[in-house]
Amino acid sequence: MKETMGNNHLDILIVEDSRTQAEQLRYILEKKGFGVRLAVNGKEALDCLRRRIPDVVVTDILMPGMDGYELCRRIRSEERLREVPVILVTSLAEPADVVKGLEAGADNFITKPYDETYIISRIEYLVANRELRKNAETGRGTEVFFSGRRYLIAAERLQILDLLLSTYENAHLQNRELLSTQQSLREARADLERQVEERTADLSRTVDELKTALETLLLREKELQEKNRELHDINATLNVMLKRRDQEHSEIRREIAAKTVETVLPLLKKAQSRANGSTRDYMETAQANLLDVFSEHPHDTILTTAKLAPRELQIVHYIRQNKTTKEIADLLGLSVRTIESYRENIRKKLRITNKKKNLKKFITSLL
Numbered sequence: 001m002k003e004t005m006g007n008n009h010l011d012i013l014i015v016e017d018s019r020t021q022a023e024q025l026r027y028i029l030e031k032k033g034f035g036v037r038l039a040v041n042g043k044e045a046l047d048c049l050r051r052r053i054p055d056v057v058v059t060d061i062l063m064p065g066m067d068g069y070e071l072c073r074r075i076r077s078e079e080r081l082r083e084v085p086v087i088l089v090t091s092l093a094e095p096a097d098v099v100k101g102l103e104a105g106a107d108n109f110i111t112k113p114y115d116e117t118y119i120i121s122r123i124e125y126l127v128a129n130r131e132l133r134k135n136a137e138t139g140r141g142t143e144v145f146f147s148g149r150r151y152l153i154a155a156e157r158l159q160i161l162d163l164l165l166s167t168y169e170n171a172h173l174q175n176r177e178l179l180s181t182q183q184s185l186r187e188a189r190a191d192l193e194r195q196v197e198e199r200t201a202d203l204s205r206t207v208d209e210l211k212t213a214l215e216t217l218l219l220r221e222k223e224l225q226e227k228n229r230e231l232h233d234i235n236a237t238l239n240v241m242l243k244r245r246d247q248e249h250s251e252i253r254r255e256i257a258a259k260t261v262e263t264v265l266p267l268l269k270k271a272q273s274r275a276n277g278s279t280r281d282y283m284e285t286a287q288a289n290l291l292d293v294f295s296e297h298p299h300d301t302i303l304t305t306a307k308l309a310p311r312e313l314q315i316v317h318y319i320r321q322n323k324t325t326k327e328i329a330d331l332l333g334l335s336v337r338t339i340e341s342y343r344e345n346i347r348k349k350l351r352i353t354n355k356k357k358n359l360k361k362f363i364t365s366l367l
Helices: 019-031 042-051 069-076 097-105 116-127 131-134 157-274 279-293 301-305 310-320 325-330 334-350 359-365
Strands: 003-006 010-015 035-039 056-060 084-092 106-111 143-146 149-153
Touching: 003 143, 010 019, 010 042, 019 035, 019 116, 035 042, 042 056, 042 084, 056 069, 056 116, 069 084, 069 097, 084 097, 097 106, 106 116, 157 279, 310 325, 310 334, 310 359, 325 334, 334 359
Parallel strands: 010 035, 010 056, 056 084, 084 106
Antiparallel strands: 003 035, 143 149
């Protein structure tokens, strides 16, 4: 048993098997200035009562071995202890619990979780009315039938009144807490509804904004489709114009080619017939190049796009005739080294990157 003395001249005995709940209740009572003793079960409480009678006993109902009802009966059965006020602390809330408390001779009920102010007021009320309880008229008891059982209520009228008042006050306190909880719930619900309304309004505004943005996008898409159609029509017109221009260019080219070949080729042939040696070869190369350039479908398209110089075209013509580098050098009156340099430039312009590829075969393949 643990004991502390206070300065409020009241000695309280707490009977509680739960150390945590006992210490919590002791803290409440000591803060008020009460002296507090602790007992962990009914047997220890009786030993404590017999050593020194307290002003009030506060006992839990549900305890192993001897419960709170039995402890209360034992207190009422002993001459020295029967006047000690007993408060039952319970988490029960059935009407039968009240009847059992009356049968056992309890003075007050306090339900868990208890309110600090309420339990202090109950203790002070019982102590203040102790003398009135001593002078109250006692009877032999009353037998009552409740919930299928018979109970002998031997408590005094004032004691019964105290117990019923405490039960009512406790119920009133719980009802007040319930009303407070209901009010909190109503406020929470109202706040939630307000938040929902605000959120709904925000969502509605967002939907309107998205709808406006979508309509704008659809309008822009329609405008783009119209622009695309206009561009498609313009492109079709340009294609027709380009084809027409190409046709005109082709006709002009054919006309120029025909006149050039008609004028120049006879002259080249006449000059070739009068020439000999390398000059005759020059004339033959010139005729071949002339026919290739002004042909309607030239075989040497790659040679044309490569933009070979006249001397390079002449060397290409000799390569096609299967002339060696030395023979080409002799025909053109140039050194072998110069012809090799020309051949290297021709390979670069024709984009022949593979050094193993034969230049003659490549040029011949273009025919």
